[in-house]
Each structure stands twice: as C-alpha cells, then as structure tokens.
Amino acid sequence: MLNPIDPIRSVPTFAEVAAAADRLQGRVVRTPVLRSARLDARTGRRVFFKCENLQQVGAFKYRGALNALLHRQASGAAPGLVATHSSGNHGAALARAARELGWDCAVVVPRDTSPAKLANIRAQGVEPLLCEPGLAAREAATSRLIAERGAELVHPFDDARVIAGQGTAALELLAEVPQLDVLSAPVGGGGLLGGSALAARAMAPECRVIGVEPELADDAARSFRGGERVGFATPPPTLADGLRGSIGALPFELFRSHVDDVLTVSERAIVAAMRVMLEECCLLIEPSSAVPVAALLEGRLGAPGEAVGIILSGGNVDLSVCPFLAGRTAS
Amino acid sequence: MLNPIDPIRSVPTFAEVAAAADRLQGRVVRTPVLRSARLDARTGRRVFFKCENLQQVGAFKYRGALNALLHRQASGAAPGLVATHSSGNHGAALARAARELGWDCAVVVPRDTSPAKLANIRAQGVEPLLCEPGLAAREAATSRLIAERGAELVHPFDDARVIAGQGTAALELLAEVPQLDVLSAPVGGGGLLGGSALAARAMAPECRVIGVEPELADDAARSFRGGERVGFATPPPTLADGLRGSIGALPFELFRSHVDDVLTVSERAIVAAMRVMLEECCLLIEPSSAVPVAALLEGRLGAPGEAVGIILSGGNVDLSVCPFLAGRTAS
Numbered sequence: 001m002l003n004p005i006d007p008i009r010s011v012p013t014f015a016e017v018a019a020a021a022d023r024l025q026g027r028v029v030r031t032p033v034l035r036s037a038r039l040d041a042r043t044g045r046r047v048f049f050k051c052e053n054l055q056q057v058g059a060f061k062y063r064g065a066l067n068a069l070l071h072r073q074a075s076g077a078a079p080g081l082v083a084t085h086s087s088g089n090h091g092a093a094l095a096r097a098a099r100e101l102g103w104d105c106a107v108v109v110p111r112d113t114s115p116a117k118l119a120n121i122r123a124q125g126v127e128p129l130l131c132e133p134g135l136a137a138r139e140a141a142t143s144r145l146i147a148e149r150g151a152e153l154v155h156p157f158d159d160a161r162v163i164a165g166q167g168t169a170a171l172e173l174l175a176e177v178p179q180l181d182v183l184s185a186p187v188g189g190g191g192l193l194g195g196s197a198l199a200a201r202a203m204a205p206e207c208r209v210i211g212v213e214p215e216l217a218d219d220a221a222r223s224f225r226g227g228e229r230v231g232f233a234t235p236p237p238t239l240a241d242g243l244r245g246s247i248g249a250l251p252f253e254l255f256r257s258h259v260d261d262v263l264t265v266s267e268r269a270i271v272a273a274m275r276v277m278l279e280e281c282c283l284l285i286e287p288s289s290a291v292p293v294a295a296l297l298e299g300r301l302g303a304p305g306e307a308v309g310i311i312l313s314g315g316n317v318d319l320s321v322c323p324f325l326a327g328r329t330a331s
Numbered sequence: 332m333l334n335p336i337d338p339i340r341s342v343p344t345f346a347e348v349a350a351a352a353d354r355l356q357g358r359v360v361r362t363p364v365l366r367s368a369r370l371d372a373r374t375g376r377r378v379f380f381k382c383e384n385l386q387q388v389g390a391f392k393y394r395g396a397l398n399a400l401l402h403r404q405a406s407g408a409a410p411g412l413v414a415t416h417s418s419g420n421h422g423a424a425l426a427r428a429a430r431e432l433g434w435d436c437a438v439v440v441p442r443d444t445s446p447a448k449l450a451n452i453r454a455q456g457v458e459p460l461l462c463e464p465g466l467a468a469r470e471a472a473t474s475r476l477i478a479e480r481g482a483e484l485v486h487p488f489d490d491a492r493v494i495a496g497q498g499t500a501a502l503e504l505l506a507e508v509p510q511l512d513v514l515s516a517p518v519g520g521g522g523l524l525g526g527s528a529l530a531a532r533a534m535a536p537e538c539r540v541i542g543v544e545p546e547l548a549d550d551a552a553r554s555f556r557g558g559e560r561v562g563f564a565t566p567p568p569t570l571a572d573g574l575r576g577s578i579g580a581l582p583f584e585l586f587r588s589h590v591d592d593v594l595t596v597s598e599r600a601i602v603a604a605m606r607v608m609l610e611e612c613c614l615l616i617e618p619s620s621a622v623p624v625a626a627l628l629e630g631r632l633g634a635p636g637e638a639v640g641i642i643l644s645g646g647n648v649d650l651s652v653c654p655f656l657a658g659r660t661a662s
Contacts, residue, residue: 032363037387053613056368116610275650279447282384282646284613315613319606 007071011253012160014202017167017195020067023074024168027100028063029055031169033176036281043296044304048180050173053285053315057120059242060169060192060313061093061156067165068154069097079103083151085131085138087188087242088117089314090156095124106151108141110134114241116318133235135245157189158248167195173309174203181306184292186313187211187220187262188243190251196311197258210301211255211262212292214238214270220247221262224255239267242288242314263301269294277312289313338402342584343491345533348498348526351398354405355499358431359394360386362500364507367612374627375635379511381504384616384646388451390573391500391523391644392424392487398496399485400428410434414482416462416469418519418573419448420645421487426455437482439472441465445572447649464566466576488520489579498526504640505534512637515623517644518542518551518593519574521582527642528589538640541632542586542593543623545569545601551578552593555586570598573619573645594632600625608643620644 031051039047052060069082083106084094091107098105105126109118110133121128131141145151155162169192170183183200185193193211200207213220216238223229231246238244247255255262265273273290276297277283285293289312295301302308362382370378383391400413414437415425422438429436436457440449441464452459462472476482486493500523501514514531516524524542531538544551547569554560562577569575578586586593596604604624608614616624620643626632633639 029366029368032365034363034385035360036385037360051613054365054367058613278615279648279650282382282389282615284609284615317610319610 008159008161010160011250012164012195012198014198016160016164017171017198020063020164021168021171023067023070024063024165027066030172031055033173034281034283038280042280043299045296045302046307047296048173048177048307048309049283050169050309050311051283052169053283053289053312057089057092057096057124058314058316059089059093060166060311061089062096063168064162064165064191065090065093065154066097066100068159068161069101069103071161072152073101081106081149081151082154083108083142083145084154084156085109085142086156087244088113088120089242089316091128092117092120092124094154095121095126099124106145106149108138108145110138110235114316114318116316120316134233135231157191158250160250163191163195163250163254165195166192167199169311170196170199171203173311174199177307177309178204179307180204180207180309182208182210182302182308184210184212184295184301184308185311186240186243186288186291187213187247188288189245190220190247190255192311192313193259194251194254197254201258208260209258210260212295213243213262213264214240214291215264215266217243218264220255221264223247223252224259224262239270240288240291242286243291263295265291265294265298269298273297283312284315284317285312286314286317289315339490339492341491342581343495343526343529345529347491347495348502348529351394351495352499352502354398354401355394355496358397361503362386364504365612365614369611373611374630376627376633377638378627379504379508379638379640380614381500381640381642382614383500384614384620384643388420388423388427388455389645389647390420390424391497391642392420393427394499395493395496395522396421396424396485397428397431399490399492400432400434402492403483404432412437412480412482413485414439414473414476415485415487416440416473417487418575419444419451420573420647422459423448423451423455425485426452426457430455437476437480439469439476441469441566445647445649447647451647465564466562488522489581491581494522494526494581494585496526497523498530500642501527501530502534504642505530508638508640509535510638511535511538511640513539513541513633513639515541515543515626515632515639516642517571517574517619517622518544518578519619520576521551521578521586523642523644524590525582525585528585532589539591540589541591543626544574544593544595545571545622546595546597548574549595551586552595554578554583555590555593570601571619571622573617574622594626596622596625596629600629604628614643615646615648616643617645617648620646
C-alpha cells in the first residue's frame with residue numbers, strides 16, 4: 001500500500017490552490033485589483049495591483065493561515081492549540097484564523113518586530129511571545145511551545161496548506177485579469193510567490209512569474225541562480241521586515257520548476273517605491289510590498305505596453321517609523 | 332414659445348445625472364467601492380467607501396469637468412478656450428478634460444493652493460494663474476480672462492452639467508450597493524453632495540443624504556438650517572482646502588429639496604480621520620475627504636448595523652505638509 005501524501009510537507013499543486021480558493025470563499029476579503037493612470041503613464045505598462053494590504057489583518061497571510069486551519073478541521077481535528085513563529089503578519093493571521101474557528105493560538109515573534117505588527121497580533125487576542133531575532137531562535141522557541149504545550153505548528157511558509165492558501169490571491173487576480181504578461185510578488189520565505197506560480201502556470205501558462213527581494217536579503221535570488229538553497233544565519237537588516245527570513249524548502253522546489261526569475265532591489269528603491277505608491281496611488285503599503293514596485297519603477301518588470309500584475313502583500317506600517325516620513329509624527 | 336431650459340444655470344435632475352453617466356462611460360475610472368473590516372468593527376456600521384481618490388487627477392472633479400465639456404461638444408461647439416477658478420482639483424480636472432477633447436484651458440487658483448494641487452494642474456500642461464484667496468478675487472480674475480480671451484466658464488460647482496457629472500460617483504456606488512441607509516459626502520460648493528442627492532433620491536429613496544463640512548467652514552450647515560444661502564467673505568482657515576468656498580446657488584436648491592442634514596466636524600477630528608484611514612484602511616485621502624469620515628468616527632453617520640456610503644472625494648495631499656506627519660518628510 002502506498003503512503004498517503006503528507007498534506008503539510010509535500011510540494012503543493014494547483015489543485016490544492018483551487019481547493020483552498022473554494023475553502024476560503026466568503027471567508028477572506030476578495031481584495032480589489034486597482035489600477036492607476038498615473039503609474040501606467042509613469043511606467044509605460046498596464047499595471048494591476050492585487051491589494052492584499054486590504055485583506056483581513058492587512059496582509060495576504062490570512063489566506064494561508066486560514067486554509068491550514070480549515071484543512072485541519074476538514075480532516076476531523078478537534079480545535080486545540082496552534083503555534084507559529086512570524087515577523088508579524090503570519091502571526092496576526094494565524095491568531096485571527098484561530099479565533100474564527102475556535103482554536104487557541106500562540107505566536108513567537110522576534111524582539112525587533114514592528115510595533116504595528118505587535119499591535120495587530122494583540123488585536124486578535126493573542127499576546128506575542130518575544131524571542132531573539134533569527135530563524136534559529138524563532139524555531140527553538142516554537143519547538144519548546146510545541147513540546148511543552150502540545151501545540152500544532154502552522155509554519156509561515158514551509159507548509160503546503162499555507163502555500164496553497166497564499167496562491168489564492170494570484171488565482172483571484174488571474175481570474176479577473178487573465179492576460180497578464182508578468183506576475184510578481186515579494187519573496188521572503190517564498191510562500192506567496194510559490195503559490196502564485198502554481199496559479200500562473202495553470203491559469204496563464206505564458207505569464208512570466210518574477211520574484212523580487214531586497215538586495216540585503218538576496219537568499220532566494222542566490223538560491224535560484226545557484227540551484228541550491230542558501231540562507232542567512234542572522235536576519236539581514238532590510239527595511240522590508242517581512243522578508244528577512246530565508247526561502248523555505250517547499251517554496252524553493254516551486255521556484256525551481258515554476259518561477260522565471262528572482263530580482264533584487266536596493267533599500268533606497270524600496271523607500272522610493274513606498275512613497276510613489278502613497279503619493280500617486282493613495283495606497284499605504286509596507287516596505288516588503290514595495291519591493292516588486294521598486295523593480296517596476298526601475299523598468300525591470302515586463303516590457304513597455306505589457307500587463308504587469310503585482311501582489312501588494314500587506315499594509316501594516318508604523319507611521320511613526322516610516323522611513324520617508326523621517327520618523328516624526330504628531331497626534 | 333417657451334424658452335429652452337438653460338443647460339448650465341438650471342437646477343439639474345436625475346435624468347441629467349443618468350445622461351452624464353452614459354457620456355462618461357469608459358472615459359472616467361469606475362472607482363472601486365472598498366470596505367474595511369477594521370473600520371466596520373470600530374464603527375459598528377457596514378461602511379462602503381467610493382474611492383474617488385483613485386479617479387483621474389485624484390478627485391471626483393474629473394467627472395463634472397469632463398461632463399461639461401462633453402455636453403458642450405455634443406451641442407456642436409468647436410473646441411476653444413475654457414476657463415475656471417479652483418482650489419486645485421477642479422482646475423486639474425478641467426485641464427485634463429480639455430486636453431482629452433482638444434480644448435485650451437486656463438485655471439485661476441488662489442495663492443494658498445497646495446503645492447500638490449498646483450503640480451497636479453501643471454501635470455496636465457496648464458500653468459495655473461495665481462490670484463488672492465477668496466471668492467471675489469477668484470471671480471474677478473476669471474471674469475477678466477473671459478472678457479480678454481473669450482473663454483467659456485466651467486464653474487466648479489454652480490453649473491448643472493458639473494453637478495450632474497459629480498452625481499455619477501453616487502450613481503455607481505448605489506448601483507453596486509443599493510441598500511445604503513446613509514450616503515454622505517463633503518460639502519464645499521455643494522456640487523458633489525447635490526449631484527449625489529439626485530442619484531440617491533432616484534435610486535434609493537429611503538437612503539438619508541447627509542453632508543458634512545468643517546466647523547470652520549459651516550456656511551452650508553447655516554444655510555441649510557436658516558433656509559437662506561449665506562457665505563464667507565474671506566475663506567475660512569480650515570485644513571480642508573477643498574471646502575473653503577461657500578455653497579453655490581444651484582447646489583443650495585438641491586440641498587433644500589433632497590438633503591436630510593448637514594453636519595459639521597472639528598479640525599482635530601478631520602486630522603484624526605485622515606490618520607485612521609491611512610493606518611487602518613491603507614488609504615491616503617485629502618483633508619476635505621476626511622470630513623465625512625470624521626463624522627462617522629464620532630458615531631454621527633447612521634445607526635449601529637446600518638450601511639453607510641461615503642464618497643472619498645480626493646487624495647491630493649502634500650506629504651510634506653500633512654498635519655499629522657508634522658510637516659517633516661525626508662526624500
């Protein structure tokens with residue numbers, strides 16, 4: 001007898017993205033796809049923004065977290081304790097999903113997590129557990145939780161259910177704009193771009209799928225080019241706080257088979273892109289979301305006249321530490 | 332023989348809003364209607380934002396200006412010179428509409444117009460003509476233009492074609508969300524709320540139509556209560572730079588027959604509302620647009636559980652002078 005496929009540790013397929021979309025229907029915000037005449041004129045492209053900054057908890061992460069718990073529930077599990085580690089958005093998302101479905105939730109976050117993201121987790125009724133920055137410390141603290149309290153892990157990106165859930169944003173975007181020439185998203189652990197690539201390959205086979213990450217956190221670009229997964233021992237000091245982690249094993253498999261390229265952009269370009277999005281498109285996006293926008297503004301996503309889709313991954317920004325606002329806000 | 336109805340100086344009807352919607356179809360952005368789970372939770376209402384900050388030139392004003400020129404064109408006029416006075420957004424809108432249709436355009440703006448709005452006019456290829464602040468100076472400078480250069484006036488709000496065009500935002504909102512209990516918009520000259528009221532009365536007769544203006548610029552509220560149109564001799568010093576003008580004669584007639592109430596809010600509440608929209612909804616709106624949001628946050632629009640529609644009128648903000656960012660930005 002064959003072993004059943006592990007629903008968490010196997011590389012997901014498009015069928016799982018489609019199943020996630022069915023599961024999430026009516027439970028997540030079908031976020032708007034926005035365009036900007038100003039940005040189209042500036043870039044010479046037709047740009048389509050999938051606004052996951054307007055998703056529940058202000059980030060696409062809610063899709064993957066909720067899909068994981070709904071999948072668990074459908075497999076007959078009684079509600080218990082779920083745990084994760086997170087730079088902030090996945091933690092808030094899992095806390096929210098757990099509350100929706102009657103699970104308890106524990107979230108480990110590094111001490112340098114932004115105040116806005118800590119507040120976002122607390123707003124879901126969960127007090128974040130602080131650890132030292134870096135994947136090793138995060139995993140150690142989470143492992144302790146799992147051992148001591150019998151929690152189930154919902155990993156922020158190395159989980160097929162999570163990746164499939166993240167792919168539903170691209171699925172919705174491609175259902176609305178089937179003729180995309182390029183689809184792009186930021187790359188941290190790689191769950192969003194991996195899930196997006198599954199949707200693109202199935203729904204728009206000609207569409208190029210391009211990940212973008214900060215130069216300071218270029219592990220996915222180096223892994224992609226070198227054919228071997230590399231990571232950072234200590235988190236790189238990019239402003240894009242959601243992208244400080246290294247690419248996961250499952251996402252890396254998806255990158256190898258379904259992703260066309262991984263680009264990198266400078267910190268200065270990330271800040272400039274945030275400001276352009278705010279001033280020209282009236283949209284507040286977090287630094288991590290500005291990373292593909294930065295590549296677009298540098299003319300590196302698509303060719304003139306092409307249709308470029310970008311997933312704006314989140315909008316949880318502390319105005320008081322927003323880089324181009326010089327850290328000065330008044331109440 | 333009866334005189335034909337003056338298409339500019341008569342009080343418009345819903346038929347003219349509907350005709351404007353046909354005329355503008357495919358020429359203006361059908362702006363998205365956005366919701367925010369966070370804001371719904373905070374206010375206890377179901378709130379629907381019609382995002383005219385994402386309209387061409389960043390404001391609803393493009394609807395009215397383009398409708399006026401299209402109407403003129405349909406009546407057989409050859410392209411010539413159009414002129415107007417404006418606190419900024421109507422000027423950019425008319426300049427843009429003129430460029431679209433091959434007219435020349437001249438725009439008079441007061442010296443205290445915000446740099447973002449001046450830049451927005453210049454971006455349409457028109458150099459704004461500066462005058463002293465106040466309606467008298469604006470009208471005098473515009474009259475000179477008309478006399479000297481044979482320009483045709485497209486008034487920012489006292490023009491039936493302009494009011495009908497502005498009403499198309501509410502028409503689109505009500506087509507998408509027919510069950511609104513309350514529809515609200517900011518009030519400056521009153522063209523937006525007047526046109527919106529026409530749409531609401533025809534499409535959702537039970538919907539209450541409520542204007543909101545700054546306490547410092549409460550001419551419409553006083554006019555509405557007193558039954559007689561009053562105005563300001565000098566422009567009031569509200570942050571809501573789009574609402575410093577006084578209510579027009581045609582809008583006032585629409586207010587008397589179709590508007591349920593006009594509320595006022597403090598400057599502090601306007602600033603707080605801008606910040607809430609940015610932090611909780613990821614949307615940058617200009618102070619004028621924050622005025623009805625301020626009334627909502629004070630619990631004064633609709634009752635708990637009701638559906639409240641708000642037209643976010645524009646998003647042209649100077650980040651460098653944004654009040655809650657304390658005037659400090661870095662590049």
